[in-house]
Amino acid sequence: MKISHHTERLIREAAVLGFVNGFWSAGGQSGDVPPDLDILAGVLRAARSNADLYPTLSGIEFSDSNPVVAHMATEDTDRLAALRALIEEGLR
DSSP, X not given: OBOOHHHHHHHHHHHHHHHXXXXXXXXXXXXXXXXXXXXXXXXXXXXXXXXXTOHHXXXXXXXXXXXXXXXXXXXXXXXXXXXXXXXXXXXX
């Protein structure tokens, strides 16, 4: 489901606010909070991994101009490279 830029911003702010409030209530220190894009990417990955629990959020498609799209693609590339390296090392 495509959403507007305004809705994208609202989702980002809500995800970050929820994370930060939970983090602080659990006794975390403000310097330990990850960047907004890391938080949003984590929320989107969790929602997509549990689509039965979060059907609306898991079906959202952010616009290609949204920074989280490039951020998640970069993270995916890095994770795949690390996984490939582990597999190759285990095959030796």
